[in-house]
Amino acid sequence: MEYAIPELEPISRQLMNLDRPKKAKMLVVDDEPDNLDLLYRTFRRDFNVLKAESGIHALKLLSEEGEVAVIISDQRMPEMKGTEFLSRTVPNFPDTMRIILTGFTDVEDLVEAINSGQVYKYITKPWDPNELKAVVQRAAETYELLKQRTEELRRSQSQTALLSSIVGVAQSATSVESTLEPIATAFGQNFLADLCTIQLIENGAFTNSATYGASGTSDIAASSLVKEAIASQSMQVATETEDPSFGAHLVVPVTLRGEVLAVLCLQWKHPQSLREDELLLLHLSAQQVALAITCSRSAYIAVAV
CATH class of the missing domain: 3.40.50.2300 (Response regulator)
Known part of the structure; x- marks a missing residue:
């Protein structure tokens, strides 16, 4: 099952069907x-x-x-x-x-x-x-x-750490490729993903990538969920995944001024649920990643010249 999540609309969908609250x-x-x-x-x-x-x-x-x-x-x-x-x-x-x-x-x-x-x-x-x-x-x-209060505090600290990590990467990166691994690690750890992959896109083609978490690589190019995320430039969620080893898959397009610069894929072995504020954090963080990639490319061009 797949759901398209428009970037700027209120986000209320979850990665798994809602179950009755446990006692x-x-x-x-x-x-x-x-x-x-x-x-x-x-x-x-x-x-x-x-x-x-x-x-x-x-x-x-x-x-x-x-x-x-x-x-x-x-x-x-x-x-x-x-x-x-x-x-x-x-x-x-x-x-x-x-x-x-x-x-x-x-x-x-x-x-x-x-x-x-x-x-x-x-x-x-x-x-x-x-x-x-x-x-x-x-x-x-x-x-x-x-x-609830403990979780809210943990979430706030985690969100701050994620955004700070992205800003730090943008400031210290010496190349576009050097930004990828710390970004994948930051997202994977923040959202407790079993596998997190960030894949660069240049002139419509997949280029460099970095992965955090589970061994093996995710075939991003062949994923229909990734293709839909790129085409629609909106976050995509699947609770029935193409890879049977994962129970949930989320793809976030990293865009700037209408151009898809990369895709960020988070996968979990078991069905997961993300709150609306977490999905919104993903959207905002993806915008920061887009700026980090753009800054890294600009710095690389400046050095090359």
Whole structure:
């Protein structure tokens, strides 16, 4: 399936078909089987619920499963108290929301855990199911907000680094060819592509190229997606690719004043999704690449003369 993405229109298409959002993961920890099953049944419709009967088992489970949005842990458990277990999850999973269940008043432990940021909320036993659901829902929303802000910061830093790399290449390049490899590397790393290729075009013919990532070369000249990108001078996306070893292919024409100077091809082994702002970044970055190539050619001509 191929989609043409006009350069200056709002970009909203993605590289893969939209799937239903996956359930957020949560971990419930309690040494009492009845309580553990009750917690599981309470949240299984809204979350992918993992169960552990002890803090030690829970830590092992987290090492295998990775980060979860919410942890609910009983406080009084053999071998390891709930607050101790939760504190040990903080270094590896700082964004996870932690909720403690307590059937007694252990003020010192709870206050220390809450003040140190190890516990988001504590619930006393026996708990009210509606209250617990409301607390978990707020905790999950807080987790998603934290992850969103972290991702926005990472994305902003990554975008700045990409544009800075292109500008740096334009300023330091001694020839057009010397600009290609750092540009391919910058785009490949920024968009986590398995293969990124930039191919120069002069007088309508493919010339020099550079590749970052997976071994082997992509036959750009034979790609119908590349031909369409050049003909339309617009970004092209494919979710069903000509190369069976890749699950997604994106081609960005590098143009200046109506002339295609190069094509930038990004490929992923598995279906991927790019947000609208990432596609817009690709378009803006391609314009910077066009300027870098033009500056390099001008500098080469000046030196030759």
